[in-house]
Amino acid sequence: MVQLIKMNTTMKKVTKYIALLIGGIALLSMAACSDDDGRTPSPAVDPNCIGASFVGDNIGYEELEDTDPKELTLTISRDKTEAAATVAIEVQANTENIFNIPQSVSFAAGQATADLVITFENAQLKEEYSFQISLEAAAVNPYKGNGHASFTVQCLKWVDVSGTFAFKDWVFDEYNAGKEYNVKVQRVDGENRYRIVDPFSQALAESGEEVGEPDEYLFFTINPKNNGVAFDSYNTGYLTEEGSDILGFSSLDYLGVDDVYSKYDPKSHKVTLNVYYYGDGLIGQKESVLTVPDDFKLILEDE
DSSP states (O other): OOOOOOOOOOOOOOOOOHHHHHHHHHHHHHHOOOOOOOOOOOOOTTOOOOEEEESOOEEEEEEEEEEEEEEEEEEEEEEEEEEOOOEEEEEEEEGGGOSSSSSSSEEEEEEEEEEEEETTTOOOTTTTEEEEEEEEEGGGTTTTTOEEEEEEEEEEEEOOOOOEEEEEEEHHHHHHHHHEEEEEEEEESSSEEEESSSHHHHHHHOOOHHHHHHOOOOEEEEEEOBEEEEEEEEEEEOOOOOSSSEEEEEEEHHHSOSSSSSSETTTEEEEEEEEEESSEEEEEEEEEEEHHHETTOSSOOOO
């Protein structure tokens, strides 16, 4: 969350004559400065610079399914579109040279955006790979846009976990009379990384409420050594009276501290999440519970 801080400054009005006087003094001061004042001048922008820039998020982490195409598409825009242009791509980092990164991206005359498709066909499951690239400096206006991009990707194989799972989130108490819903749960093959598939879709459909943007998955992990649970913050899809999405934050995301209350209890067969719910402000600290099958077993040694 980005907090904007507005600085309020109280100033007395001055007459136009005083303003002109101050302006004249400033001009004289600037003229008196020598060229050797120790300051580094700001770089000038070539008038022929096309103003190329990566569009949108240019730093990120992409988690892909094992069946997804192993590729990532970045969009590049430019300000000057009159003529055709080619912009070189410079590579600063490429893990194990796994990424096939084009040497350049081209624009036809009149074309404002172009796609840069980066592939990684030889990426192995579960391994993380990263790249860092930049557009050639001559094509980038350093005062506008961003000429750099860096991403980490990981390919995972998710498998269905057998048995009946029942999910009950705190928002169901408020909107669905405390009901719980049967859900499908998947895990990363060979690991204690899990996800609940469409955890809010059934409840939202029954609530009759206006729907926001619920997450398709709710991700969590279980530590087999102490049964501690860590989960990713999520969007429930329910809306406050003011129309804001109700979000479920982990303590790590909301407070910046590790979660010591979210646990898996093998005796009660429950995974309990300690959630901080947020709409237009903090709604409260509540529990969300996933009931697992009686024969549910953790993988004792993660790969």
